[in-house]
Amino acid sequence: MATPLTASQILAALIAEGLDVKERSGWRTHDRGNRGDGWGPVHGVMIHHTGGIAPSDGDIVWSGRADLPGPCAHAYLAKTGTLTLTSAGRANHAGGGDGAVLQAVIAESYTTRPPAPHKHDDSPGAVDGNARFYGLEVSDRGDGKPWPAAQYDAAVRWAAAICRAHGWTAKSVIGHKEWSDWKPDPAAFDMAVFRRDVQARLDAGTKPKAPTTPSTPPEETDMALSDADVQRIAAAVWAYKIPNPARPDGKGNPAQTQASSFQRSEDSHYDALRADLKRLQATVDQLAAAPTKEK
Structure with missing residues (x-):
């Protein structure tokens, strides 16, 4: 029953x-x-x-x-x-x-x-x-x-x-x-x-549906990357194309082109800072060499 x-x-x-x-x-x-x-x-x-x-x-x-x-x-x-x-x-x-x-x-x-x-x-x-x-x-x-x-x-x-x-x-x-x-x-x-x-x-039997997200976070590891791992990652990054929304065709530019452009921009800023520093140093030297009046 x-x-x-x-x-x-x-x-x-x-x-x-x-x-x-x-x-x-x-x-x-x-x-x-x-x-x-x-x-x-x-x-x-x-x-x-x-x-x-x-x-x-x-x-x-x-x-x-x-x-x-x-x-x-x-x-x-x-x-x-x-x-x-x-x-x-x-x-x-x-x-x-x-x-x-x-x-x-x-x-x-x-x-x-x-x-x-x-x-x-x-x-x-x-x-x-x-x-x-x-x-x-x-x-x-x-x-x-x-x-x-x-x-x-x-x-x-x-x-x-x-x-x-x-x-x-x-x-x-x-x-x-x-x-x-x-x-x-x-x-x-x-x-x-x-x-x-x-x-x-x-x-x-019944088979439960697979969860959409893991029930527990994946276990993390602190294991260091090998030299070969670093080389593979560098090669992958170098070959990766970064999307460029400014281009009307929607295509991306090579990562190395983007990296080179960034490097040139940083070098230009560095040179300008060095020139400013030299001018400031010259001014300091002139002030140090000038005679001072007693009070």
């Missing part, structure tokens, strides 16, 4: 899995409340296709239809791979299903696929799946054509994120067609293959 994740825990798990997540305004409290068997304990995740045409199917997942109030899933996945959060509580996505399938998911006891379902919504003995499964609605017409790579990868990441947060394996992931004998979704692939890809992601 597992307590449902909070809205903040869901969001954190999805972001950690590398998903492009959007939060629809009000999703944290947008749910079906305590209808049916309520919400939780939760035992797995369920994959659906909308059977509609984007982007209106995203609105239907949020608002529902005349015969099925929204939300119709916990998240909506667009063709682009962008995931929009639509609920953090009970949602109308699974409906009634087979209790034998639920037990196989809880125990994670099956091999490649759970037992075939023999129940559906409102059939005798059907189990309330809305209370026990997180649901993902994926934008797809249900014509069996493969999903775009970005969309399929995001679906795998979504399932892996929820399973990782609960400590489940990929055997806690089923398709709607594996829950109800009335449902065909998802039609684009075999759920055994999907579970294999989810498990591969769980086994690989």
Whole structure:
């Protein structure tokens, strides 16, 4: 038995899995409340296709239809791979299903696929799946054509994120067609293959993003430069071109030209100072040689 994740825990798990997540305004409290068997304990995740045409199917997942109030899933996945959060509580996505399938998911006891379902919504003995499964609605017409790579990868990441947060394996992931004998979704692939890809992601683990700046300053060293190091640095500086904003073509001048110009300017100032010093010294000498009057 597992307590449902909070809205903040869901969001954190999805972001950690590398998903492009959007939060629809009000999703944290947008749910079906305590209808049916309520919400939780939760035992797995369920994959659906909308059977509609984007982007209106995203609105239907949020608002529902005349015969099925929204939300119709916990998240909506667009063709682009962008995931929009639509609920953090009970949602109308699974409906009634087979209790034998639920037990196989809880125990994670099956091999490649759970037992075939023999129940559906409102059939005798059907189990309330809305209370026990997180649901993902994926934008797809249900014509069996493969999903775009970005969309399929995001679906795998979504399932892996929820399973990782609960400590489940990929055997806690089923398709709607594996829950109800009335449902065909998802039609684009075999759920055994999907579970294999989810498990591969769980086994690989999440990889945190590299920090943009080092967490600690790099270690400094006082080791002296060798003569060869000095020569290499001097050669690099000598060859470096310094940008010259005064040139209309925006090109730089060689560093040695800039250095030579600076040296000539400094030499000129030095010569002028030497001339001034000589004149001052001459004046001092003249004053020293002149006779002084007694007071």
